[in-house]
Amino acid sequence: MPRMTYREAVRSALREALQTNPRVFLMGEDIGRYGGAYACSKGFLDEFGPERIRDTPLCESTFVGAGIGAALGGMRPIVEIMTVNFSLLALDQIVNGAATLRHMSGGQFSVPLVIRMATGGGRQLAAQHSHSLEVWYAHIPGIKVVAPATVTDARYMLGLALQEPDPVIVFEHALQYPMEGNLDESPPQDLFRAAVRRAGNDVTVVTYGGSLWKCLQAADQLAEQGIQAEVIDLRSLRPLDMDTVLTSLKKTHRAVIVDEGWRTCSLAAEISAQIMERGFYDLDAPVARVCSAEVPIPYARHLEEAALPRVERIVATIKELLAHHE
Amino acid sequence: MVTTGAISAREQSHGLLRHMLRIRRFEEKSAELYSAGKIRGFLHLYIGEEAVAAGAIPLLGADDAIVSTYREHGHALVRGMSAGTIMAEMYGKANGCSRGRGGSMHLFDAALRFYGGNAIVAGGLPVAVGLALADQMQGHPRVTACLFGDGAVDEGEFHESLNLSALWKLPVVFLCENNLYAMGTALERHEAQTQIYAKADAYGMASAIVDGMDVLAVHQAMQVAVDHIRAGKGPYLLEARTYRFRAHSMYDAELYRSQDEVNEWKHRDPITLFTTKLQQESLLTDAELAEMEAQIAAEVAAAVAIAEAGPWEPVEDLLKDVYTCPA
Numbered sequence: 001m002p003r004m005t006y007r008e009a010v011r012s013a014l015r016e017a018l019q020t021n022p023r024v025f026l027m028g029e030d031i032g033r034y035g036g037a038y039a040c041s042k043g044f045l046d047e048f049g050p051e052r053i054r055d056t057p058l059c060e061s062t063f064v065g066a067g068i069g070a071a072l073g074g075m076r077p078i079v080e081i082m083t084v085n086f087s088l089l090a091l092d093q094i095v096n097g098a099a100t101l102r103h104m105s106g107g108q109f110s111v112p113l114v115i116r117m118a119t120g121g122g123r124q125l126a127a128q129h130s131h132s133l134e135v136w137y138a139h140i141p142g143i144k145v146v147a148p149a150t151v152t153d154a155r156y157m158l159g160l161a162l163q164e165p166d167p168v169i170v171f172e173h174a175l176q177y178p179m180e181g182n183l184d185e186s187p188p189q190d191l192f193r194a195a196v197r198r199a200g201n202d203v204t205v206v207t208y209g210g211s212l213w214k215c216l217q218a219a220d221q222l223a224e225q226g227i228q229a230e231v232i233d234l235r236s237l238r239p240l241d242m243d244t245v246l247t248s249l250k251k252t253h254r255a256v257i258v259d260e261g262w263r264t265c266s267l268a269a270e271i272s273a274q275i276m277e278r279g280f281y282d283l284d285a286p287v288a289r290v291c292s293a294e295v296p297i298p299y300a301r302h303l304e305e306a307a308l309p310r311v312e313r314i315v316a317t318i319k320e321l322l323a324h325h326e
Numbered sequence: 327m328v329t330t331g332a333i334s335a336r337e338q339s340h341g342l343l344r345h346m347l348r349i350r351r352f353e354e355k356s357a358e359l360y361s362a363g364k365i366r367g368f369l370h371l372y373i374g375e376e377a378v379a380a381g382a383i384p385l386l387g388a389d390d391a392i393v394s395t396y397r398e399h400g401h402a403l404v405r406g407m408s409a410g411t412i413m414a415e416m417y418g419k420a421n422g423c424s425r426g427r428g429g430s431m432h433l434f435d436a437a438l439r440f441y442g443g444n445a446i447v448a449g450g451l452p453v454a455v456g457l458a459l460a461d462q463m464q465g466h467p468r469v470t471a472c473l474f475g476d477g478a479v480d481e482g483e484f485h486e487s488l489n490l491s492a493l494w495k496l497p498v499v500f501l502c503e504n505n506l507y508a509m510g511t512a513l514e515r516h517e518a519q520t521q522i523y524a525k526a527d528a529y530g531m532a533s534a535i536v537d538g539m540d541v542l543a544v545h546q547a548m549q550v551a552v553d554h555i556r557a558g559k560g561p562y563l564l565e566a567r568t569y570r571f572r573a574h575s576m577y578d579a580e581l582y583r584s585q586d587e588v589n590e591w592k593h594r595d596p597i598t599l600f601t602t603k604l605q606q607e608s609l610l611t612d613a614e615l616a617e618m619e620a621q622i623a624a625e626v627a628a629a630v631a632i633a634e635a636g637p638w639e640p641v642e643d644l645l646k647d648v649y650t651c652p653a
Contacts, residue, residue: 025463051463057493062452062486069456069470072441073391075463077456096446097453105434105442106425107647141648165650192653239653 001184007177009154010040010116014078017162018048021076024162025052027063028080037082038118038177060089064115068098068167071113076162081117084171085131098167099142110165114158119147120173120210120260121308127296130304132260134209135267137169138237145237146191147171147209151181153188153235160191171237173210173260192236194244200228203318204248206271207258208234211309215258218314229318237267245271246279253284254321258309263291285324288317336609340618342541343604345380346597348622349373349400352409355626356399356416356430360576364633365416367429368445372400374571377596378503379404381544382471382566385552389439391461391470393454396431396445397503397570401473407435409625410632419636426639427647447508448474448481451500455487458496458561469555470498477508479522485529488563492529495560499551502565503538509574510582523565531561538568539596569594 004012017024026041032055035042045053056063060081067079081087087094098111121130138145144166148154154172161168168191188195197212198219207215212233219229230248234240249255255275259268268289275287293307353371360369372379379400386392386405394401402412407423415422416430424434424443432443441457444450454472461468478484479502491498502522506513513520526533532554536547544566551562569591573580580588604610 057486057489059482059486059490061483062455062490065449065452065483065487066456066459066490069393069441069453069458070460070463071456072453073457073460073464075460092446092449093452096449097444101442102650103647104424104428104432105436106423106427108424108434108436109441110650144649144653236653 001182003180004151004183005177006151006154006172006179006181007038007040009151009183010158010172010177011042013155013158014041014044017078017158018044018052021162023074023076024078025054025075026078026080027054027056027067029056029058029082031055031080036080038174040177041080060086061093064090065093065097067113067115068093068101068111071111072109076112078114078116078162081115083129083174084117084119084133085129087117087133094137094143094167095140099140102166103142111167112165113167114161114170115167116170116172118174119171120175121292121297121304122175124299124301124304126299130297132292134171134237135261135265135270138267140238143167143169143238144192145169145171146235147237149209149212149233149235152184155183156187157191157235160188164191171209175210179213192239192241194235194241195233196230196244196248197233198229198231200230201251202228203230203254203256203321204245204252205229205231205256205258205314205318206234206245207231208237209260211258211260214309214311215314217311218318221311221315222318227318227322240271240274242271242274242278245275246282249275249279249282253282255283256288256290256314256318256321258290258314260292260309262294263289264294266291285321288321290314290317339604339609340614341384342380342545343597343600343610344618344622345384345404346376346541346600347618348403348409348625349376349379350597351622351626352399352403352629355630357572357576359416359630365430366418367431368396369416369430369576370397370574371570371572371576372397374591374595375503375505375538375568376400377541377544377600378501378538378566378568381541382501382548385545385548386469386471389466389468391439391441391457391468393441393450393457393470393472394443395447395450395474396443397475398433398443398473399430402433402435402440405435405438405440407433407438407440409629413629413633414636417633417636418638419633420639421632421636448478448483450474451478451483451487454498455491455496458491458498459494462494462496467556468497469552471501472498473501473503475508476502476504476506476513476522477516478502479525480508480516488526488529488531488561491561492531497555498561499548499555500561500563501548502563503568504565505568505570507570507574507582510578512582523563526563531563532559533563533565535565535567538566539594539599541596541600
């Protein structure tokens, strides 16, 4: 299996989209001459030209809206918003526009738009550059939300997203770009199916995106202590593949959700509610959540570490859960 | 007057008048049906502003696109949407243009390239920019017309969209229907620079201002704008000064303006002005006007009948069309 970084996987996916579909073009801030804030499109300006690699002014709302218009007009735009933090400036276009147009027009218009954005904390960038607001978008009917957590998914989920006739938001955790992983030989076929990343019988760990590697590390530590955690990577946040979660729960009877968003009104809260609704009688212990502390993410390293989900906290939470109803 | 080919000044002026009258009578009926409880939600009437739609929109070709606002019945009618499909939409019926999912503020027609019906002030401008971008990238010689009110000029998206479209020389005409009020806030209370067209200078964009109560003036100004764009000279901002005679939505106390002011503007009713002009120039007889009114009355009555007879969308279809392909 070839090894590559997450960034290389994203680049490879973007390049393939540009090479295979003449209607695909990239649009966003500093994606061209600068090469992308995370270097995902470095060199593309020379390779594909300024018509298809479009540096925009700093106007998130308008270049996202222009992406909607271009999609309506027959193009296949991939819009990059530098980070989820800046996407708040484009919320109206995404929520009132892209998400509503099909239904509000009685099914007349599809908006085949892909929006990529980096998310997450962990780089000492303080409160305005460390948000994990995936759940805000996962709340909205009319858009689909995915979060590739592995190199293979980073390489292939974009292509699947581009086959969708509806708006898809792709979240890439900013810490992941330099991380290396194996590229599987067989590409995933389904954009919206969760994946069991590690099998186990003792506890189900539900996570996604940039928290996956933390959960896998936690599972490794627990395995040394004889605890086998089953780690589920949701991959898609809307729709949610709860069947995979509930199937696992029937085996483990315990669930921990690890989500870098704040706990209140989080994706973890939604998953927990669905487990209660559909898997209540399979539970041997209350569902546990490991989320970010309810605080704007601070700058100082020790405080930021304390605010975000950590491997030790995941391990401790799982051990508490297992001790709970032995 | 701009005349093309074999169309006579008489025919063309009758066309402009007919558009205005259709809007006026359709809107009057809509108000009546609102009071009767047949139409609910918000209903923003275009009465007083008819010359803008009637003068500008006929200059767009079938391949061109329109992005509109929540005060868009007139735009839709002139673009060619049937009065019946619009009325049915306002009734919330399944034979409405948006299958009853949109209502008055969200009229859509894919075949006519009518992209709504956007009820977020200025929300349509970026979408129009994108439609124009798609045309430019695909080599389509089309124009996208984006209509919005003076309130939209306050929003950041107005400035962002002018900047981006000028930067990329996109084929879009921004048509500001300046009715002097952003809902209830007068122009001089919401804009530091009240000459909206002048803002285009800051973006290196061509622009003009026109009397929006004069349908011929609007027609000529829009012709200049569209010619400019079709000649590949980039986007254009056209400000039409107009006035709504009715409340912002169906009812408001109108505490923000005086009855004298409203009456003064009503003396400049675009339909009265144009009718008088045509009669003075012997381009319209009383009989022709009466016939036109009769035809329009029949059209509006037929639209109401279509809406009345239309079916309700089955509740089982509630979740239909949230996605093209539900996952």
